Amino acid sequence: MATDKQRGDEEDASRVALLHADVKKDEWQVAAAATGDDNNLGRRVWEESRKLWVIVAPAIFSRVVTYSMNVITQAFAGHLGDLELAAISIANTVVVGFNFGLMLGMASALETLCGQAFGARKFHMMGVYMQRSWLVLLMCAVLLLPMYFFAEDVLLLTGQPPELSAMAGRVSVWFIPLHLSFAFLFPLQRFLQCQMKNFVNAAVSAAALAVHLLVSWLFVARLRFGLVGIALTLNFSWWATAAMLFAYVSCGGCPETWHGFSFEAFAGMWEFVKLSSASGVMLCLENWYYRILILLTGNLKNAAIAVDALSICMTINGWEMMIPLAFFAGTGVRVANELGAGNGRGARFATIVSSITSLVIGLFFWVLIMGLHNKFAIIFTSSSVVLDAVDHLSVLLAFTVLLNSIQPVLSGVAVGSGWQSMVAYVNIGCYYLIGIPLGILLGWLFNLGVLGIWAGMIGGTAVQTLILATITVRCDWEKEAVIASTRMDKLSQVR
Template sequence: MAIETAPLLGNRSTAERTTKGSGNGNGNGVEQQVKTVSVVKEFGYESKRLWKIAGPAIFTAICQYSLGALTQTFAGLVGELELAAVSVENSVIAGLAYGIMLGMGSALETLCGQAFGAGQPRMLGVYMQRSWVILLTTACVLVPLYVWSPPILELVGETTEISEAAGKFALWMLPQLFAYALNFPIQKFLQSQRKVLVIAVISAIVLVLHAVVSWLLILKLGWGLTGAAITLNTSWWLIVILQLLYIFITKSDGAWSGFSWLAFSDLWGFVKLSLASAVMLCLEFWYLMVLVVITGRLSNPLIPVDAISICMNIQGWDAMIAIGFNAAISVRVSNELGAGNSRAAKFAVLVVSVTSVCIGVIAMILVFTTRNEFPYLFTNSDAVATETTKLAFLLAITVLLNSLQPVLSGVAVGAGWQATVAYINIGCYYIVGLPLGILLGFTFAFGVEGIWSGMIGGICLQTIILIVVTSLTNWNTEAEQAESRVRKWGGSIIEQ
């Protein structure tokens, strides 16, 4: 399979060589100008390639995130308790499961991406089936989390009223858990082949249906939380079914050749890589989720929990942009390393980092300038809206930081550094950021602002370390390791 690659930096054009050998006194200046033009062209070329993946991936992430966000918005229009119930279930219970499932499924980004780059598409279908086996088993293990969520939520500090309402809603959301188990491997399978537009179209169709049915059941018919659960479960399963139909009908250009017993071979090694991916991403995904839980331990927590939930909702929508770039750079890095193009992989990292930060600055400005208006999109309560406006400055900073951090995590997934980044996340988030937030929030009585400020410190530290690690990476070595990984994991499949 021919893999399209970006031109490598440093390859001089004919014009550059002619200029250098001309002997003209202005040769050095002209040569520098030619090099600059060449770099700009390279940047534009790579940016175009990235946007072909990132654009649909961002749209998909926004659509799928909006399923829960819209449900939360409609619940907020019903009442404060309903908003708190859906927010806590989405952020804590479903958020916990989502992080585990997304993390476990992210092992496919490394394996499928590098196999596709190496020209071995037949390996992808078996990898996806192995991931299904692992994630469905994980979903069964997580069922007790949903069943006993009320005492778990009370244990971490939520009030009895909020815990019981969120726990009831969580029990109704069990079907969504198993949809996650099938959905994430499917999406990594398709993303690694750059079939992101297919996922985007399916997600958009489901989102439109979800919005209409949610309004009908939750508000028009007055079904409240019951209607919210019905529509959210149905929407996630519809995404899974439509994606599977596409794969089974088209065979995904040879990447899907049917079900195979090879899905049950080499499971332990696959589990280890999946666990490393899960730990890395879960530590990131849960970090801001913990903010909602800790806020619940403040005195009179209902309004602060609602306010922080609204901020997390906005931050989550913005994070979908970074997650789109995360997917794009993961695909680009894994494909290029699998094909042995180390310099193209390195340049892709530079381009996506610059692009994502620019978007983060725009989002930060937008949040700050609309701080008095956006809270009313989620609540009719003036008290909740006022509290949310107070938090807008911290939200704006978080939005900026989270424009780059997920991109660097995508680089780690594409290169297979999950275990290393997991240790970095533990140190920055849970040894530095979280204790600092608790200290500022409770000991120094800064409340939710102090908790969030301390946790932002952890994000800053983690981002700085990842920038240093990425900058010092030997990409030639990474390409060699990718080739070794493809041989190790694909031997039995390639032989067939």
């Protein structure tokens, strides 16, 4: 009979042989994929695409619904009067929009941590991370409250008329419940997104849209609460969305990842705050960038036509941007999942598939805009002067859409990998030290007007995209997988 030592040696030899066979097979597959000879490459692309679209499709729907809720609110405000419409637009776009971008960015830290925890199968930590995010975002929301209380003074400083500033300031105070809902809702959405429960976000968004329509009709058209009623509708709809998502999570929808409230959420807060802050800075710098374009255009001589044309272009860009933003979310989750699982090559492959898919969609819209350059603005206006102005800007709109099909995907890679701090510095340099100064130079010094301002800002986006693409191409994905594992171990410790 064989001794225990002999049996152990035989088992070790078998494992080594199998390991070598697996390594050789894996190396052959990687090499074959690189040369296009792998019969399984098509299947791998299909599988990765399926995983990506499970996230992207519901994310597109949810973002379009959220965008539509704001459009509905502005439509109801428009029936109250021009001043009321302007007040709601200013309060929602400037005051709420500023805080929205920052808090949404801070919540994206969960895409890094929850995505990597899901890939590493540390499911219980996902609920803990969400609770940490609630705490951090709630603290941030409280610190931002003075912007709502002093909104009138802020708007007066930006040059808005006194009557409009006063009304927008009053409305902003009524938007405080909406502001506080961000701290609770954004982490819930990313928590579900990172564990592939995106259908829940989509279903709840659809229900929230129906609720918003009903409440808007009731408060504004039926009960005639005026501006206060309009603010209450958004408050109610966003909190209803948060309540429905939390009910799903806490009532058994996420048995592996939600185990109730835990004091563990208070541990490791400093590391969490640093990552959340970097995420907030990174994304809010992007969120504010093209808002500045409209502000700069408004300071041109005879700016009325330019602002009208630019607003039409930005509206079209805003609707189409829902698709790249969904790819931003999908790429971040897929990269984080693969890195959390220790699969660096899988993260690289997910990046390639997502980038190519988004680029193809971007090329489609580029062709569409170039082909309909003198027609698509008819949806918004019949003024021949504005139509001509939009026609002149259509080339810039097309290239903005094309760049936006790549840039958010690369930002998603950064979020999934935890590179937020580095990308924040890249954004500051490219957007605010290159793009805006270049736009001002072309717009005013070279007398190119809005065409020059926009072209300069596109230049900033192009430089940022090139830098992020270089970083991504040169990335050592196996090293990133090790970093992700270390991060998970560090943030999982109770202190």
